[in-house]
Amino acid sequence: MHPGVLHRRFLNDLSSSLFSFVLPLLPTNEELTVKEEVRGLIEKLIKTIEPSARLLSFGSSCNSFGLRNSDMDLVVLIDDPSAGIEPSHFVAMMGDLLERETNFDVKPLPKARIPILKLTLAPSPALPFGIACDIGIENRLAIENTRLLLTYATIDPARVRTLVLFLKVWAKRRRINSPYRGTLSSYGFTLMVLYFLVHVKQPPVLPNLQRIAPITPLSEEQVMLEGRNVYFFDDVETLRQEWSSINYEPVGELLIDFFRFFSHDFQFNNSVLSLRAGQLTKESKGWVNDIDVGGLNEMARDRNRLCIEDPFEVTYNVARTVTKDGLYTIRGEFMRATRILTQRPDRAVLALAELCR
Ligand code: ATP
């Protein structure tokens, strides 16, 4: 058979294998229901401290990139400005309350840079993996970036969700998804995939939602939140009617191209990935990494090894946790993945299993 035909067949096989790989890893309806009940219960308790408080989910439980048994990300929003609540104080009060009133193991971190409360529930027959949950305070930007990710997923769920979910599983199995150990958060990997689909693929698979003008002019207050421009085009119905990609590559092909791009083409040393603005230079952002060696500067140096601009908090490097060794490992994994997918094109299922070993 002609090599081109064989290759096409492999790509289609890879795409259907990706769908089958991801499907059983999605959260069950039962899990979603239990988590929503837990959120409701905690919200009710928190309202006894501050009646105007609401408890919202963000992150993967509502951006459509959630995997089975993932952690819950929750945030308390306090709607009454006259309540005058100080986050670290509120975290401590919540900690006492939940300790008294629930079975959760409660760990307040009121002194952290962003004060949070960590809750865990040990595994039980009904919840074989238990529950782990972080509650932050007033982190309204997180709600907005969750909505942005969800809107991107909604434009082309079959390809976008499949790619992101697969890469999240891959990153976890290959142990390169530990911000505390020098590698990258799930949020960072998700931004890399979206950047690739918006700015690298030609023709693009996704539009740049932060650059599509609003249908009716918005007022300044509608767009600004905590001093950041959080505008993006979120009218999914209009997008569905008026925007469609002319890139029809199967998801398997996109996956290979993703790995290839980050193995060989992206200039990690001097480039910044910006979902908002495309490729930027570290220099233009002031995120240079070759300042002094030693002492405090040694830490500053490691902060900008990998640079991923947050979509709204544009002075913030989402990948600041990635160390020199961490980046070396991540790049090594991109190369390994490229090798596996391009050198063993007979059985896609086996290639995926090998990839995530
Ligand atoms: P997982 O299923 O692995 O928990 P996730 O989609 O919830 O994945 P996380 O990395 O847990 O991803 O991030 C959850 C949310 O927390 C993100 O949507 C984002 O709002 C915020 N977040 C996480 N990491 C960062 C970061 N480095 N910088 C800024 N915001 C972050």
Ligand code: MG
């Ligand atoms: Mg999470």
